[in-house]
Amino acid sequence: MRCPRCSNEDPRYFYKGRQGYYCRKCVRFKRILLEDVLAPKEYEIEKEAGEARLSYKLTPQQEVIARACLAYVRDFDVLLWCVTGAGKTELTIKAISAFLKEGCKVAYAISRREVVLELSGRFKKIFPFAKVVTLCEGFSYPDTGDLIVCTTHQLYRFPKTFDLLILDEVDAFPFKGDEVLNNIALNSVKGHIIYSTATIDPKTSELIKRRPTKILRLTKRPHGYPLIVPKIIYGPKIVNLIKLYFYLKRSDQQVIVFAKSKEETFKIYSYFKHFLSITYVYSDLKERSEHIKAFKDKRYQFLVATTVMERGITIKGVNVVIVDHLKGVFDKASIIQMAGRVGRSFEMPSGEVLVLANHYDKELKSAIKEIKDANLSVL
Numbered sequence: 001m002r003c004p005r006c007s008n009e010d011p012r013y014f015y016k017g018r019q020g021y022y023c024r025k026c027v028r029f030k031r032i033l034l035e036d037v038l039a040p041k042e043y044e045i046e047k048e049a050g051e052a053r054l055s056y057k058l059t060p061q062q063e064v065i066a067r068a069c070l071a072y073v074r075d076f077d078v079l080l081w082c083v084t085g086a087g088k089t090e091l092t093i094k095a096i097s098a099f100l101k102e103g104c105k106v107a108y109a110i111s112r113r114e115v116v117l118e119l120s121g122r123f124k125k126i127f128p129f130a131k132v133v134t135l136c137e138g139f140s141y142p143d144t145g146d147l148i149v150c151t152t153h154q155l156y157r158f159p160k161t162f163d164l165l166i167l168d169e170v171d172a173f174p175f176k177g178d179e180v181l182n183n184i185a186l187n188s189v190k191g192h193i194i195y196s197t198a199t200i201d202p203k204t205s206e207l208i209k210r211r212p213t214k215i216l217r218l219t220k221r222p223h224g225y226p227l228i229v230p231k232i233i234y235g236p237k238i239v240n241l242i243k244l245y246f247y248l249k250r251s252d253q254q255v256i257v258f259a260k261s262k263e264e265t266f267k268i269y270s271y272f273k274h275f276l277s278i279t280y281v282y283s284d285l286k287e288r289s290e291h292i293k294a295f296k297d298k299r300y301q302f303l304v305a306t307t308v309m310e311r312g313i314t315i316k317g318v319n320v321v322i323v324d325h326l327k328g329v330f331d332k333a334s335i336i337q338m339a340g341r342v343g344r345s346f347e348m349p350s351g352e353v354l355v356l357a358n359h360y361d362k363e364l365k366s367a368i369k370e371i372k373d374a375n376l377s378v379l
């Protein structure tokens with residue numbers, strides 16, 4: 001027995017209903033019977049949809065990788081392994097454009113809803129003649145057009161449909177290590193996949209090894225400046241909080257302070273709210289978008305956040321402090337992503353990443369090593 005949608009073969013997940021056996025493993029995407037045949041989604045791509053307009057030029061390194069990616073993806077899957085801020089979305093434009101021009105079906109999928117909304121706005125500008133379809137919580141219709149931009153959750157609508165699927169931030173929660181989401185993504189493709197990420201972890205490499213994949217590595221940001229290497233300041237928790245206060249007090253730039261949980265996020269905010277221009281955000285906060293927008297609009301100088309802010313967000317000239325008081329709470333990927341918020345723009349290509357810690361664990365060590373290695377690399 002094998003589920004036609006999520007490829008589950010574990011008999012414990014098959015239940016017998018009135019109409020026959022169904023799979024419980026992916027039942028959150030509507031009930032599916034074992035004998036159901038999932039038909040590919042049929043729709044036509046408009047001829048001019050693939051015309052791309054980028055308002056800036058790719059750097060020579062980006063150009064080389066974008067071309068190689070297009071060449072490889074005809075016959076293989078491709079992994080774009082690029083440092084934070086290297087412009088990995090831009091690297092996929094050539095391939096998307098070429099496939100759309102041939103009338104092929106293309107989707108760009110990523111875990112987080114906010115990033116889907118931001119990206120579909122960008123794609124509408126880059127592909128002005130394409131009907132860009134946004135699919136995520138709150139946006140479910142129409143679900144066909146020329147270019148689908150969606151959360152990885154929405155791929156269940158497209159069995160064996162795409163000639164090209166871009167799976168961005170393939171190591172991000174909740175896609176990372178979620179067997180059902182992983183299999184639904186693989187099952188939505190009849191052609192090839194471009195995976196992209198800044199940080200490879202064991203779960204991601206396991207997924208990528210399932211199909212023949214070429215790896216392309218980009219270690220330089222478009223402005224050519226090195227990645228910011230975190231500085232670690234050791235001390236007991238209470239001393240570190242005092243140091244944090246004085247650091248923020250002296251700072252003339254915007255700073256994101258990353259904390260380990262929503263409780264700690266709120267605590268740090270509460271300690272400092274009467275003395276500093278500060279706001280906070282965590283993933284299930286109702287006013288999440290408003291708080292992020294207020295920080296982006298510079299109505300607050302400081303933002304305390306959980307890892308909800310670690311990816312897909314670019315704020316010019318921001319510095320980062322990571323409050324790391326519990327071993328193993330932040331993994332290597334998280335630390336690299338949080339540090340990766342700094343120095344992304346051409347106007348402000350440098351900055352500062354501080355880690356206030358009371359330990360030096362292997363995650364912190366390997367994150368710093370990977371950042372240093374990328375800075376030493378000539379590619």
Ligand SMILES: [Zn+2]
Binds near residue numbers: 006
């Ligand atoms: Zn299933």
